[in-house]
Structure formats: structure tokens, C-alpha cells
Amino acid sequence: MNKISFNYSKLLLPGILLAILVVLATLPLYGSNYSIVLLTSIIMYVILTVSWALFSGSTGYISLATAAFFGVGIYTSAILGRTFTASILANEYFVVFIVIIGGLISACLAFIVGAITLRLRGIYFAIFTFGLVELIKNLLLWYEVKFTGTRGRFVVVIGNETIYYVILGILLLLLLVTYFIRRSRYGLALESIGEHEEAAAHIGINVTMVKVIIFAISAVFVGMTGSIMAMRWTYIDPYISFDPNLTFLPVLMAIFGGTRQMYGPIIGAVVFAYLEEILLTRFPYYYMLIFGIVLAATILYLPNGLVGVVQKIIARLAGGKHAHSRG
Amino acid sequence: MLQVKNINVFYGRIQVLWDLCLEVKEGEILALVGANGAGKTTLLNTISGIIRPSSGTISFLGRRIDNLPPHEIVQLGISHIPEGRRLxxxxxxxxxxxxxxxxxxxxxxxxxxxxxxxxxxxxxxxxxxxxxxxxxxxxxxxxxxxxxxxxxPKLCLIDEPSNGLAPKLVQEVFQIIRSLREQGITILLVEQNVRQTLEIADRACVLENGRIALEGCGEELLKSEHVRKAYLGL
Incomplete structure (x- = not known):
């Protein structure tokens, strides 16, 4: 009997994941257009949050550059979209090519920025990365007004379903990459950098290299997401593309969910993004206020996020035995 | 095995190590003793590549290592067990x-x-x-x-392993260091616990103000007037 239940529990998690995946993948067949659009935006936040947590959650280097990588993706898509309009109209999945380029350009930017700034500790790194968002935004504003004469750009429009499938694909890729990084020695290396960077150097980790490469990898997915979301927004300008909210929300979502486990940021982003949608539609005037209160409460009372609370409850339920064996 | 030749190390404008030379021979325990601030930890950090010397050379198994980053030095076979454990x-x-x-x-x-x-x-x-x-x-x-x-590692740099331990545990730690040497690992041991260190060391150096003040086999130093006065309080 025991053996059978053991096998079941082993299959439980992959089973649930597979079920979620099937539901998500078949959603356009039966879901309303609204549900597709809503899920697209939830998945966007999940990607931004998991990417952020991949680097910042484990190393403790707080990156505020998410909006910069996202905006770079958006502009890649706006510029390339105009060049390749004919190809996109012929086959909507041509956008995958543009999305990949958007991701790679973001990664290059992250690599350069990382190589310059990841020697800075703590708050200096955070400030620099946030400065990057403003720098690129203002540079673009200046360029657009001076040379193109208009502030914004129109982006090629494609179907919501295509956007949904592409963003779902990006999410799957990100989850796979995150899973394998966390399980590899690089995952442990990231964590050890977060715990004690000097000791990590002592035992032979090339700390700068590990930081820069993981930072660049995390930027790939942010850039890709920006590239595909640009096509949903159809009109973009530097203010829309380099929106500081896209820097701060993923940080808050990750903290809300808890950054210790891989699923913490996912849960945080899903709950938070859905909450945002409800608050925005039900209480349009108080939405920011309620948002703020939820956040303050999270930081004050849930230091390990939602996942931390759940684990505490589980530990308390199963706690009797542990307490005895410890004592 | 490890040759440190004429290295000078600075923290900003303050010189910590002065024209320091040191050799660790294969298979031995070399102890480095000295007071607080003498430069012992700095020397270990320089060997493991955390700090760069401004002049002088360090070579390990015939290869220059003073210009290598720490992770490559670890790969060559030098392991640094830092002070205060750093877990x-x-x-x-x-x-x-x-x-x-x-x-x-x-x-x-x-x-x-x-x-x-x-x-x-x-x-x-x-x-x-x-x-x-x-x-x-x-x-x-x-x-x-x-x-x-x-x-x-082929060479272990061990910094203050007895720091903050009860006397019985100190004994145990020293026992283990000795057994490492028996397994063929060469050891450069930094300690403030002078007497016990000199008892297990094959050779020892006394570091004072960033310079090697005395050098000799462990027993010799234990008998030396200077060491007895300054470090053993006799």
C-alpha cells in the first residue's frame, strides 16, 4: 500500500503541471477573448517576476533594470516590425524571429551593464540599474523628437492568439531554463554569492562571470516579452516602453510570493496580477491605495512571502514529529 | 612548491607586506605566526589571488600565479580555508x-x-x-x-582554525591538520596559538609588521628567546 501511494505522490506535481499546461495551451479553443488577453498579461508578469528572481532573488543584487530590458525588446519589435511587415502579414509566426532578436539585444545590453556594474555592491547596483531605465528612455525621447519628429511609433498588429502562444512559449522556456540553472552548480553558486560573496570567491567561483552571465540570461526573457507585448499595444513611445512600474512590480510580486523557491515568484505574480485586474476594474479609484496596503502588509507580516506562510502551516501540521526528534 | 618572492602589498597607501619572501616545500606544514595586524591574513589572501601584490612574484609548482584570478588558483590546487570560516x-x-x-x-x-x-x-x-x-x-x-x-587541493592555506574554539576542540583541529599532511597535502598554517602551532609545524616563520622576522624549524623557534618573550609570555 505504502509503495503505491508513494508513487502517486511522486507523479502528483508533474501531473498538476501537465494539467495546467494543457489548460493553458488549449485555452484559445474555448476561452473568451477577454480570458486570453487577461492571461497574456498575467503571463507577462510571471515572466518578468521569475526572470527577476532568477538573478536578484538568489544573489541579493537588486536589479531595477527590468523596464530597460523590456523597453529594448519593445523598440526592437517596433523597428524590425516595420522592416518585415510583409513577412509578418504572410505568416504571423514570423514574429518569433523578431522576439528572439529582441531577447538577444536585451541580453547584450545586460551583459555590458553587468560587466561594468556587477562589481558594485548592494544599493549602488540598484541605483545604477534604475538610472539605466531613465537614461535609455531620455536618449530615445531625444532621438525620436530630433530625428523622426514624432515621439511614438506604431507597431505591426497581430492576432491575440498568436501573442498568447508566443508568450506562453517564452514562459515555458524560461521555466525550463530556471529549473535547470537552479539545479546545476551555477544555481548553488548564485545562492552562495548571495550568502557570502567573498567566501564564494575563496572557494573558486568566478563570481563576476557567474553574475554577469545569469544577469544576461534573465534579460533574454524580459526582452523577448517586451518584443511580443509591443505588438499587443500597437502604439508605443518611450514613456510606455520604459515604464518604471515594470521595474518595480516584478520586485514586489517576487517578494509577495517569496523568492526562496522557484514557484514563489510564479504564485506571487499570478495572484498579484489578477488582483491588479480585479482592483482596476472594480475599484478604479482606490486600486493604487488597496495595492499599497496589501504590499505594506506583505513586507511587514510575510517576510518569506505567500510560500513562506504555506510552508509554515505545513510545518506546523507536520511539526509534532520534528519537534520531538530535535528535542 | 610555493615560492613567494619579494612581494609588496598595499591597502590604498598603507603598505602591509614589505619585500616578503617565503617558500613552502612539498609535504610540509609551514606555520606562520605573528601578532594581530602583522599581515598574516593579507599574505594568504595575496597567495590565493584575492589581493594583488604591487610588486614581486608568486609561483606554484613552477608556474607564476600572482596575476591569476582566485578561481584559477583554486583550479591549480591551492585551497584557502579562510579566517572566521565564512560558511x-x-x-x-x-x-x-x-x-x-x-x-x-x-x-x-x-x-x-x-x-x-x-x-x-x-x-x-x-x-x-x-x-x-x-x-x-x-x-x-x-x-x-x-x-x-x-x-x-595540493596546498591548503588554513587561516586561524583554532579561533574561538574550546581547548579540546583546538587539539582535535590540530590533529586533523596533521592527518592531512600525512595524506600528502602541503599546509601553510596561520595561527595565533603559537605554542601548539609550533609543536605540529615542520618549519615556522614569524611575521612582524609585514616582514619575516624569524624563520626556522618549529622546535628551534620554541626555544628562541625572542619567540618565548614576545609570543609565549615566558
Whole structure:
């Protein structure tokens, strides 16, 4: 009997994941257009949050550059979209090519920025990365007004379903990459950098290299997401593309969910993004206020996020035995 | 095995090591003793590449290493067990040990090395799943040493292993250092615990104000008037 239940529990998690995946993948067949659009935006936040947590959650280097990588993706898509309009109209999945380029350009930017700034500790790194968002935004504003004469750009429009499938694909890729990084020695290396960077150097980790490469990898997915979301927004300008909210929300979502486990940021982003949608539609005037209160409460009372609370409850339920064996 | 030649090291404008020369021979325990601020830890950090000397050379097994980054020096076979243990407090004992084998080469054989380390420190096997911060001081020092051994070093730089330990544990730590030498690992040991250190060391150097003041075999130094006065309080 025991053996059978053991096998079941082993299959439980992959089973649930597979079920979620099937539901998500078949959603356009039966879901309303609204549900597709809503899920697209939830998945966007999940990607931004998991990417952020991949680097910042484990190393403790707080990156505020998410909006910069996202905006770079958006502009890649706006510029390339105009060049390749004919190809996109012929086959909507041509956008995958543009999305990949958007991701790679973001990664290059992250690599350069990382190589310059990841020697800075703590708050200096955070400030620099946030400065990057403003720098690129203002540079673009200046360029657009001076040379193109208009502030914004129109982006090629494609179907919501295509956007949904592409963003779902990006999410799957990100989850796979995150899973394998966390399980590899690089995952442990990231964590050890977060715990004690000097000791990590002592035992032979090339700390700068590990930081820069993981930072660049995390930027790939942010850039890709920006590239595909640009096509949903159809009109973009530097203010829309380099929106500081896209820097701060993923940080808050990750903290809300808890950054210790891989699923913490996912849960945080899903709950938070859905909450945002409800608050925005039900209480349009108080939405920011309620948002703020939820956040303050999270930081004050849930230091390990939602996942931390759940684990505490589980530990308390199963706690009797542990307490005895410890004592 | 390790040659340090005429190195000068500065922190900003303050010179810490002055034209320092040192040689560690294969298979020995070389002890480096001296007061606080004499430059012992600085010397170890310079050897392991954390700090760059402004002049002079360091070579290991005939290869210059003073211009290499720390992770390459670890790969060549020098392991640094730092002062104050520097463990990854919230990671488990097992993860701490695995991180010690991070270097290319030693990662592949980490299971086998792990068995050897567990054999040397049976307590660590019992505690493998616990976060490192829950260990006692002695166990933490064992873990720091175990982690240092996971990279399969030829030369171990051990900084103040007796720091903050009860006398009985100090004995144990020194016993282990001796057994490492018997396994063929060369050791450069930095200590403030002068008497016990000189008893297990093959040779010893006294570092004063960033210079080598005395050098000799352990027993010689124990008898030296200067050492007895300055370090043993006799």
C-alpha cells in the first residue's frame, strides 16, 4: 500500500503541471477573448517576476533594470516590425524571429551593464540599474523628437492568439531554463554569492562571470516579452516602453510570493496580477491605495512571502514529529 | 612548491607586506605566526589571488600565479580555508561541501571526495541536511575545512582554525591538520596559538609588521628567546 501511494505522490506535481499546461495551451479553443488577453498579461508578469528572481532573488543584487530590458525588446519589435511587415502579414509566426532578436539585444545590453556594474555592491547596483531605465528612455525621447519628429511609433498588429502562444512559449522556456540553472552548480553558486560573496570567491567561483552571465540570461526573457507585448499595444513611445512600474512590480510580486523557491515568484505574480485586474476594474479609484496596503502588509507580516506562510502551516501540521526528534 | 618572492602589498597607501619572501616545500606544514595586524591574513589572501601584490612574484609548482584570478588558483590546487570560516550560513552542510568542489575537475569527482571528507569528519555526515548556521563552532570549523578539501587541493592555506574554539576542540583541529599532511597535502598554517602551532609545524616563520622576522624549524623557534618573550609570555 505504502509503495503505491508513494508513487502517486511522486507523479502528483508533474501531473498538476501537465494539467495546467494543457489548460493553458488549449485555452484559445474555448476561452473568451477577454480570458486570453487577461492571461497574456498575467503571463507577462510571471515572466518578468521569475526572470527577476532568477538573478536578484538568489544573489541579493537588486536589479531595477527590468523596464530597460523590456523597453529594448519593445523598440526592437517596433523597428524590425516595420522592416518585415510583409513577412509578418504572410505568416504571423514570423514574429518569433523578431522576439528572439529582441531577447538577444536585451541580453547584450545586460551583459555590458553587468560587466561594468556587477562589481558594485548592494544599493549602488540598484541605483545604477534604475538610472539605466531613465537614461535609455531620455536618449530615445531625444532621438525620436530630433530625428523622426514624432515621439511614438506604431507597431505591426497581430492576432491575440498568436501573442498568447508566443508568450506562453517564452514562459515555458524560461521555466525550463530556471529549473535547470537552479539545479546545476551555477544555481548553488548564485545562492552562495548571495550568502557570502567573498567566501564564494575563496572557494573558486568566478563570481563576476557567474553574475554577469545569469544577469544576461534573465534579460533574454524580459526582452523577448517586451518584443511580443509591443505588438499587443500597437502604439508605443518611450514613456510606455520604459515604464518604471515594470521595474518595480516584478520586485514586489517576487517578494509577495517569496523568492526562496522557484514557484514563489510564479504564485506571487499570478495572484498579484489578477488582483491588479480585479482592483482596476472594480475599484478604479482606490486600486493604487488597496495595492499599497496589501504590499505594506506583505513586507511587514510575510517576510518569506505567500510560500513562506504555506510552508509554515505545513510545518506546523507536520511539526509534532520534528519537534520531538530535535528535542 | 610555493615560492613567494619579494612581494609588496598595499591597502590604498598603507603598505602591509614589505619585500616578503617565503617558500613552502612539498609535504610540509609551514606555520606562520605573528601578532594581530602583522599581515598574516593579507599574505594568504595575496597567495590565493584575492589581493594583488604591487610588486614581486608568486609561483606554484613552477608556474607564476600572482596575476591569476582566485578561481584559477583554486583550479591549480591551492585551497584557502579562510579566517572566521565564512560558511554559507543558510545553505545546508551538504551544499556547502558541494560548493567547495565547484572548480572544474573536482566537480565531477565530488561524490568520491565527499565520502573522503565524511570519513575525516563523521559529524558532518550526521548533519548533512542541516543549515550551516545551526552547527556548533567546532562543527563549523570542520565544515570550513571539509569545504576546503572538496577542491582536492595540493596546498591548503588554513587561516586561524583554532579561533574561538574550546581547548579540546583546538587539539582535535590540530590533529586533523596533521592527518592531512600525512595524506600528502602541503599546509601553510596561520595561527595565533603559537605554542601548539609550533609543536605540529615542520618549519615556522614569524611575521612582524609585514616582514619575516624569524624563520626556522618549529622546535628551534620554541626555544628562541625572542619567540618565548614576545609570543609565549615566558
Amino acid at each position: 554559507f550560513a543558510d545553505m545546508s552542510v551538504l551544499e556547502n561541501l558541494e560548493m567547495g568542489a565547484y572548480s572544474r575537475g573536482s566537480w565531477k569527482t565530488r561524490q568520491k571526495t565527499l565520502e573522503e571528507v565524511f570519513h575525516l569528519f563523521p559529524r558532518l555526515r550526521e548533519r548533512a541536511g542541516q543549515p550551516a548556521r545551526t552547527l556548533s563552532g567546532g562543527e563549523q570549523q570542520m565544515l570550513a575545512m571539509g569545504r576546503g578539501l572538496m577542491s582536492k
